[in-house]
Amino acid sequence: MTQQGVRWTVDQVLALAPDASSRKAGSKLGVAGPWSETGSSGEGAVWGLCKGSGSKPYQTLIDIAGVTGNTGIAGVTATAGPADGAGPADGAGPAYKCSCPSRKFPCKHALGLLLLWAGADGTVPDGEPPEWAEEWLASRRKRAEVKRSSQAAPPASADPEAARRRAEKRAERVTAGVTELEQRLSDLLRSGTASAEQAGYGLWEETAARMVDAQAPGLAARVRELGSIPSSGPGWPVRLLEECALLHLLDQGWLHRDALPSGLAATVRARVGLPARPEGPPLRDRWLVLAQYDTADSKLTTRRVWLYGTDSGRTALLLSYGAAGRAPALALPVGLALDAELTGYPGARQLRADLGEQFGAPAPTAERPPGVRTDEAAARYGEALRHDPWLESWPVTLSEVIPAQADGAWQLADAGGGSALPVTPAAASGPGLWRLVALSGGAPLTVFGECGHQGFTPLTAWPRDAEETVPLW
Template sequence: MGLWDVEQVLGLASDAASAKAGQGLARGEKWSAAGASERAVWGLCKGSGKQPYQTIVELSGPAYKCSCPSRKFPCKHALGIMLRSAKGELENAEEPDWAQTWLDQRADRAERADRPERKPGEVADPVAAQERAARRADRVSAGLAELAGWLDDQVRQGLGGFDQRAYGELSRLAARMVDAQAPGVAGAVRRAAGVVGRGHGWPGELLEELSLIHLVVAAHARLKDLPPSLADTVQTRIGWPTETARVLVEGEKVKDDWLMLGRVIEPDDRLTVRRVWLRGATTGRIGLILTFAAAGRPLDPLPARPGEYVPGALSFYPGALPMRALLTQSDPRTPAPRPAGLTVRRALASYVESLAADPWNERWPLVLQDVRPARHGDGWALVDEAGDGLEILPGWDPLKLLAVSAGDPITVAAEWNRAGLRPMTCWRDDRPVLL
């Protein structure tokens, strides 16, 4: 079978070295179980390891798959089997299982791509989707029941000596929650593991984390009795996803000029997360836009710079404290004046109000007015005119904040959580400074 000629095959090589290596592999003694069908050519090529490389080329693309570690497409093994095909050295044969599986998967993806697009939020197979949801619900319930039993055991035993067995037990529980398809609870268990042994007050911090986990487990047990908005919040904390298309269609929509208070970027080895905090100029509503990117990949562009208005509509995800939203921008961004802020006491009161709606709320944006950076033990705090202060996260560099303030009161937009305050943007006049 000779679908290509030799020149065409060599023209597919990514560089001269690949072409030369492919020619070196176009010899029959290197190959076993080689063959061809109407869809593909394939073969097993002897390499440096014990197992030969499985190489297959789909004819319609061509598209390539090889079990070798090369990052070149096509790799030298794919070029070799194509050159053998070009020379007419491959006989028609039945596709082996490993080749057939890959070819069928590609055909299935192509068929789905050719289907008419569904409307936003529309489910392709509602019955199958309902069955999958029911199976997941059973797994979640079983996993949370096991977690509830473990929490009850800790109450009976107490936390004495827990630091010695914490890592093993909490790691096992987190893995069990992943298996139970409750990733939100798995993350909460890992956070609890992170406080063990951290400073003298770790038992109190651990008890707080375990209490929040117990609360979500108990809420799940009576999910049907909860108000719909609170039930949505509980399911989100457990880790049930909400389709963005459904949010755009069914979510609460609020139009306003949205002031970008600031952004926080948290990278790790696997995923980079960016939080963008918005506040409505007219409504005063808080909005949170979450953006994710694989490690090393760029994030989407920001909708505006901190201190600018973004005219548009926010479509809010469901929940008792709707904050996360999707932005549909209607007009170009515009400059905004320095925002009005609150005293430390009133700002903390707004955070307490958020906890009354969603006791698992981890973060809350605060705009503090007329505050100054000041030393606080080994760290720093923002202190208002009344002498009330909020501690800045340990390790956060205050130099830019000190330079802008120069001892004078400033306005600061920051993200607050139980660990402390993370400043995002500050204003000494109407000009914002990103921190």
């Protein structure tokens, strides 16, 4: 925010926390007691000194506006090393610097300072940044200017023939892996699904390793998912056959990719695991940050950030990655709008995009995505499946829905009666559902989330006649 009278809400600040422990620790520091020499500037910087366990207070600084330009993939920015303790180095959203030893971005001190600033009670007054803060801010803006200049320069010439040969060699490896996978699926069906339960997870892990050797990580991930289905509860043979059918369809899509429409062929390549780059002209818009949440496995943490273009009406997805146990660098405050450029990835109805140049700090907006009834939400997911049969869910905003229970299961029902969408089992067992129920209090509200074959996962809510955006994750 470049206007000092505009502050974020507590929910918007806490939505930036990399995990629950950081959220709790940051909340404890969101009071004036441990802070001194705090301030904020019209250029979007907030700073302060936080008393810690040592003799010297921690120097904490947030560049709320961030800087224009970004690096890495899918909106991921580089992370500075422990020498300067900075968060995202050159771009995606707010950036953080703290002299504490934490490897989390933002750390608890940055969260506490943002909470203090969000209070707008005069505890963080307007002013000019101190020398230690100004040096870091000037350095960031200088790097951004250098990056913009380098991006404007014509790219260095590459050897297209060498690139073509590398692509062909990888395609040959993927084809060999797909052919082997097809044979293993045939063997499974020939011997019966009972053999999958007897073989255990080792069979699938071995097959997944073969797909990694074939440079098809997307296939490897889907094969590993097959290993968790046998003995997973009643009806597992049906679920196993369904997933095998989707895997077979993906194999056939790869083997016949030259005969597919260009958009579907790009989707097949992405699902197999081939790298892709954003392409086409960038789209500048005021992008409302709809939701942000993380999923993790033993090797990787994946952050998904949903955006809605208030002028274009387009919904886009930013992906960011972090090593296991470490939050990704990209973090945007839910409920605010970002004036920025996005460039989409190839593929049929592809939602994934790359965050490009930003033209200001995230700021409040009264714009909201238009909502639909629950039956229309299911229809939109079905339409998306026509273009991407492997799609697990589709982003949609529900208008005028009420969380309710039916036969012991939670659902979101149209306020006027008629249809309803079941809440996914994972969402129904989490704290976000109870927050949604409390927000509703039996009254209709607007909910953004993901609609898929298991139901609807609510991510963000807007109570009726209220401007506040409430993240549920």
